[in-house]
Structures are given as structure tokens and as C-alpha cells.
Amino acid sequence: MVKAGQSMVKHALARTYSTKFPDKKAVLAFFEPSTRTHKSHKQAALNLGMRIDEFSGAEGTSLMKHESLADTARMIAGQGADILVLRATQEGSARWVAEVIEQYGHQVTVINGGDGRNQHPTQTLLDLLTILEKKGRLDDLHIGLVGDLANGRTAVSLIQALKHFDNIRVTLVAPKGAEMLPQYKAGINIVCESESMEALRDCDVIYVTRFQLERITDPILRQSVQGKYVFNKKFLDSCQPDVIVMHPLPSVEEIAADIKHDPRMVAFEQAEYGIPARMAVFVRALLDPFQGLGQWSPDRDLLSESREFPIAADMKPVKFFQPINHGTVIDHIPSGEAINVIRILESISCITDELPRQLVQHVHTRKYEGQKDVLLLPDIMLDPISAATVQYIFPEITVNEFPGNNIKVKRTYKVPSHVEGIFRCPNDSCITNREPEAISRFRIINRSMTHSSARCIYCERDFTHYQLLMCLAA
């Protein structure tokens, strides 16, 4: 795609392209302020001879009357659109809207024009195009990312793209409280993390970002970041002689007046590369339309082991509960957590609060030298998804099924690939916490007895199973 963007540079300068798309319509839905991203998409569409419809801000739309983004997207698709460029405040908005439109039966390519703190993929494309044009390569580079690495989306999108190139070294410079989340740092060579601009002197590219005051709520952080990083001639003179300074813009105070016209400061050219980059994206979308997100299908075959025991041989004196002949016993639940097991099963509608159950808490167990909870569910057989979900949260449990013919079946489950609808996303700015129709879904990245992480498929944030457990949906 970067190469495709590069081949569009001459067409962008000529403000035209050999192929025109007069019957194709781009809807530019910018529900958050934008100058460059909005206008460069518009110019890209004009260069390609497309029809355009646009929104600048939520004002003037029924979003102000609390219409959902899903319903707004259904209207936009229904009125005819081939491409929808969406900028919205909630993280995961673009994915959510793409899903809604696809379910509604329309083929519209949804382009993420920036969704909250999450991603800004076309900005990354123009950033890479700028680096390629200015440095002649995308490999063998030392890149410094500086500023608001926690709340800005451009740096996190860029660092993820940089993972695809060879011998990239990254220096991260941010004040405490605005550091990049660990999940984005995995898989790339971070050579230095610092609060000080001094760490950037050896960089080939310095990528500066603005503090996103609209997303920083902590008053102390808001105050402390004012004037924190200002790039001026004196500083650039102390850096690598061929350094370039990039900035996605808008810049507030990060670029001093004495480098506004300095050839090392390329932020304005960088913004101009937004037009060829977006022309390339549009042409790709129109000539080779995206086939859709595809429906996610729940896991099959989650059972990993199943062993049968005759009950008589396995019987122990039972002090605390009535043994059951038919149903399920979830044993070795961490002490005090049986209530959460019940809540998980209720939220999957596997059990309801009318059904009988025996909950035994804080039983002494010799096996783990501590206490455990036991949950007995007479006449209930857990389906594999429910059982695997509970075992994902509490890997130490054992699931014993009593089918009724004097045998006990001990079952172990695989970690499910996704967990859907059980936990609210812990990120308050995730689209799933705003849209009434949205159902949360997390992709399980890893799970062992000690480590866990699950990624929200919408806002793309990683959470531990503890964090998810705190957000059990009501």
C-alpha cells in the first residue's frame, strides 16, 4: 500500500487520475474535529472524480438527539455509499459500523479515519510514505516517538506498522502518565524509554505528537504536559545531521517558530502526502472491494479431555453437601469465587436463578493446602462453550459431570478463542459501552495459570482475566 501511495504522488500533484469513478460515492463522516484527514480524503475523492457527501461534526445530525452510531450508519449505507470514512470519538467505532452495515446487507468499504485513542491507519500510511520519500527506505531506521503516547492514536498505529520492517529501533519519549501501553511495545525493538528529549539525539526520524488534552482528564497531567516538548533549531542542531521531524498535526506548541520552514521539519509535506495515500486507499477499495468482515462463528470442539470414573470407586465421605446423581459439579473453584462462576453461567443463560443449586464455600482442601468453593448444579449439563469460558477464567477448576448411570465424567476444556457478551469492556470509551446493540467480544491472546490477556475486538485494548471479571455484565 505504501508503494501504491508513492505511485499516486504525481497524480495527487496533478489533481487528477487516469481512471475516474463518477458513479462511486464517498461519505466522509467526521464526527470529531479534523482538518487534514477530512480535507485530504475529500481532495483524494475529487481527484478520482467521485461523488462526495460529508459530515463535519455531530452537530446538525441526529446523533445530537442520541441516535446510535449504528442507526446513523444504516442510514448512510441505505442512501448509497461505496466508501465511508469515519472519524468518531469511541474506540472501535469503525469496526462496529462496518459490522452493522455488513449485517444490513450493504457493501460499503469503511475506512477508519481515527477512532478515539485506538487507531488511525490511513495516517500511518501517509507517515510511512513520508519516511520512504524523505529517507528512501523503511528498513534500518531509528525512530523516536515523542509526546502523548497513551492518548494519541497516530503513534500506536505507526509503531504497529513498523513491526513489518527490518532493523527498526524505536525510542519512546513521554512523561509519566502518557507512556505507551505495553501491548503496543511487544514485538518491536525498543532501545530506550525516557521522559527526556535528550534520548532522541541519535534518531533518524523524530515523530512528535500533541498532548491530547481532550482525552486527558487528570488535572495534574494536563498541567505538567504544557510546553513539555518543544522542538526548535537549537535542539535539531544537536541531533543527527539528516534527522527529519514529523508530526501528524495539529501542532500546538511542539514545533517552534524557528523550524517552521526548516527543511528537517517535514510535517506540512507529510500532511500533503495524505492525498496520494488516500487516493491509493480509495482506488484499492473501488477496484478490489473488501469482501466483508466475515461472520465469527463460535468455537467447536472445545473439549480437550474426558475421563470416566465409576462413582462407587471414587466416593468420599461428603461432609458439606448432598452428592448428586445427575448434573454437574464444578470443583476446586478458588475460595470465594463460586458466586462469580454462577454469574458467568447466568450471563451465558446456562443457568437461571430459579434452578436449584448447592454452593459450598471455603471448603478446606488438602490438595491445594487451602480453601476452595464447590458448585453443585443438579440436572444441569454444561455446554462446552460455557464450561470452557468458566475454565478460562478459573483454570484450576475441575468439571465433573454425573450423567446418572453411576459414573462420573471428568472433563477438561481448551481455552476458547473468544469470549462474547459476558464481560463489559473495561475501557469506558469502547464503542460497546455506548451502543445499545453492541455485544462485547474479546479474543483470548493467552491464558496460563499465571498469565492472561484478552483483546477487545472493537477498541483493541488488552485486559487480564481479573480486569474482565471486574466487569461481569449485569
Ligand code: NCD
Ligand atoms: C491526529 C489525529 O486526529 O489523530 N491528526 C491527524 O489526523 N492528522 C493527531 C491529533 O489530533 O493530535
